[in-house]
Amino acid sequence: MAAWTSAYSQTWEASTEGRASPLHLQQDGCLSAEQLVSFHRDGFLVIEGFATASEVEELRRRAKELVEGFDPATRSVFSTKSQAITTDQYFLESGNNISFFFEENAFREDGNLRQDKALSINKIGHALHDADPVFRRFSRSQKVAQLAQSLGLQRPLPVQSMYIFKQPKIGGEVRPHQDSTFLYTDPPSVVGLWWALEDATRTNGCLWVAPGSHAKGVARRFLRTPDDKVAFDKDVDYLQLFNKDEFVPLEVPSGSLVLLHGANVHFSYENQSGKSRHAYSMHVIEGAPSHKYLPDNWLQRKGEFQFEPLDCTST
Ligand SMILES: O=C(O)CCC(=O)C(=O)O
Numbered sequence: 001m002a003a004w005t006s007a008y009s010q011t012w013e014a015s016t017e018g019r020a021s022p023l024h025l026q027q028d029g030c031l032s033a034e035q036l037v038s039f040h041r042d043g044f045l046v047i048e049g050f051a052t053a054s055e056v057e058e059l060r061r062r063a064k065e066l067v068e069g070f071d072p073a074t075r076s077v078f079s080t081k082s083q084a085i086t087t088d089q090y091f092l093e094s095g096n097n098i099s100f101f102f103e104e105n106a107f108r109e110d111g112n113l114r115q116d117k118a119l120s121i122n123k124i125g126h127a128l129h130d131a132d133p134v135f136r137r138f139s140r141s142q143k144v145a146q147l148a149q150s151l152g153l154q155r156p157l158p159v160q161s162m163y164i165f166k167q168p169k170i171g172g173e174v175r176p177h178q179d180s181t182f183l184y185t186d187p188p189s190v191v192g193l194w195w196a197l198e199d200a201t202r203t204n205g206c207l208w209v210a211p212g213s214h215a216k217g218v219a220r221r222f223l224r225t226p227d228d229k230v231a232f233d234k235d236v237d238y239l240q241l242f243n244k245d246e247f248v249p250l251e252v253p254s255g256s257l258v259l260l261h262g263a264n265v266h267f268s269y270e271n272q273s274g275k276s277r278h279a280y281s282m283h284v285i286e287g288a289p290s291h292k293y294l295p296d297n298w299l300q301r302k303g304e305f306q307f308e309p310l311d312c313t314s315t
């Protein structure tokens with residue numbers, strides 16, 4: 001086991017000694033029965049080596065290109081602390097396209113960027129998996145479809161994707177939250193697929209998850225109001241519901257996939273280190289008629305791209 005192993009996965013490894021690797025996919029590209037048990041028990045699962053080095057490289061290169069082609073005059077700041085900033089039209093429309101969100105601390109008081117735009121962007125979202133050919137290819141690859149199916153999704157439907165930079169020094173904190181808050185289906189079905197595109201460590205702001213937190217259900221929703229604003233339906237302080245010491249760090253090497261149950265509570269600290277922590281994340285729901293994607297979710301598709309399921313015909 002490499003030096004990456006977090007406190008959590010060491011425990012896992014010890015308790016599964018002698019069995020097939022709990023940290024890798026099976027040869028057939030599916031999750032093992034043990035991995036499924038672990039995912040449903042804990043609300044998350046780490047799979048190392050899911051993306052190859054060349055896939056990681058390709059996604060990183062493409063993100064770099066997208067940023068190079070972006071004109072920072074059209075600016076929007078991403079903040080999980082103050083959602084008010086994200087209520088603008090740019091945010092709402094980003095569910096349909098490729099939009100760029102700056103780090104909160106990217107700007108000087110005079111409004112100019114502190115550093116190069118390539119080191120100032122918090123994330124790109126939220127339709128990379130549909131609107132960009134390179135992200136589309138990876139997101140809709142057979143191995144991703146197979147993984148989604150092996151999680152039990154009948155009609156895996158990706159609804160949101162993000163390239164997250166977690167920039168050196170200014171990479172913002174992501175406050176504790178549940179992904180189903182933002183992409184609610186009735187009944188809930190969201191699974192987050194989060195790929196490390198660089199080694200993620202405690203130093204550069206890895207994910208922290210509360211094992212078992214999904215069992216308490218989804219605490220609140222983030223809604224699009226009838227006048228096209230966004231708001232939470234209630235105030236929830238996750239750190240009152242969970243102690244900080246219930247969270248474990250997921251220190252994972254580049255190429256790892258972290259699966260997050262939609263009700264899992266997770267967060268990441270700001271990145272105070274000099275190293276970035278790039279990640280690509282895609283949220284998938286059950287797209288079968290048994291599950292309804294609610295019309296008051298903030299992310300609604302209009303125009304060119306409609307939601308489109310992963311192609312499971314060849315898996
Ligand atoms: O990358 C992070 O720090 C948080 C990402 C996240 O919350 C997600 O992808 O659901």
Ligand SMILES: [Fe+2]
Nearest residue numbers: 177178179192
């Ligand atoms: Fe999340």
